[in-house]
Amino acid sequence: MADQLLDAKGLNCPLPILRAKKALKDVAVGGTLEVLATDPGAVKDFEAFCRATGNELLSSKEDGKVFSFVIKRTG
Amino acid sequence: MANASNTKRMSMIVTKGTLDWAYPPFILATTAAAMGLEVSMFFTFYGLTLLKKKLDLKISTLGNPAMEMPMFGMHMGMPNLVSAIPGVDAAATAMMKNLIKKKGVASIEELRATALESDVQMIACQMTMDLFEYTKDDMIEGPILGGAATYIENATKCDINLFI
Numbered sequence: 001m002a003d004q005l006l007d008a009k010g011l012n013c014p015l016p017i018l019r020a021k022k023a024l025k026d027v028a029v030g031g032t033l034e035v036l037a038t039d040p041g042a043v044k045d046f047e048a049f050c051r052a053t054g055n056e057l058l059s060s061k062e063d064g065k066v067f068s069f070v071i072k073r074t075g
Numbered sequence: 076m077a078n079a080s081n082t083k084r085m086s087m088i089v090t091k092g093t094l095d096w097a098y099p100p101f102i103l104a105t106t107a108a109a110m111g112l113e114v115s116m117f118f119t120f121y122g123l124t125l126l127k128k129k130l131d132l133k134i135s136t137l138g139n140p141a142m143e144m145p146m147f148g149m150h151m152g153m154p155n156l157v158s159a160i161p162g163v164d165a166a167a168t169a170m171m172k173n174l175i176k177k178k179g180v181a182s183i184e185e186l187r188a189t190a191l192e193s194d195v196q197m198i199a200c201q202m203t204m205d206l207f208e209y210t211k212d213d214m215i216e217g218p219i220l221g222g223a224a225t226y227i228e229n230a231t232k233c234d235i236n237l238f239i
Contacts, residue, residue: 017109
């Protein structure tokens with residue numbers, strides 16, 4: 001279970017990324033954020049976002065129409 | 076390496092001020108800022124209207140020959156000619172705004188506010204301000220005034236430079 005949960009379901013590009021960036025500020029370094037999204041483009045986007053920011057994408061899953069990403073804040 | 080620090084930088088020239096054309100610069104600016112880039116946007120000509128306090132953005136079917144709107148389960152083309160009919164552009168704008176809401180797409184107001192919160196630097200073109208007789212009072216707080224040299228100097232330090 002992640003430390004924080006962000007529900008970005010129904011939001012389209014680039015809102016899941018923008019909301020996640022904002023939510024990560026409230027996660028302690030080393031803590032985790034789980035993002036729920038329905039935008040299929042978010043799969044590639046969260047991979048790129050984590051590579052660019054250095055945060056770690058711990059998991060990327062799909063459950064029906066909902067995608068779930070767990071991000072570990074590294075800095 | 077374009078600049079001394081490791082921070083990547085992006086600059087953009089924003090030249091268009093219709094609702095549809097307002098999206099690419101603000102989406103890219105907010106996303107790049109979220110990814111840790113230093114972002115700078117230079118608003119010139121019709122792009123300058125995107126800095127006005129009150130945004131009243133519209134789309135035009137004119138000059139958009141590829142525009143298609145989802146309607147009645149199909150896609151309806153918007154030939155250039157129909158934009159001459161009174162009310163068509165207003166209807167197309169209303170339709171677009173409705174789709175934006177329905178599909179969970181951010182409003183330009185929200186993206187612009189996010190860009191300002193994320194310290195995206197905005198530069199309003201001084202020449203365009205003079206040309207179209209805008210004053211600083213017409214514009215939101217935040218943007219600085221500058222010209223071509225301001226943009227060029229900044230662009231030489233950027234990893235990405237876009238003209239939109």
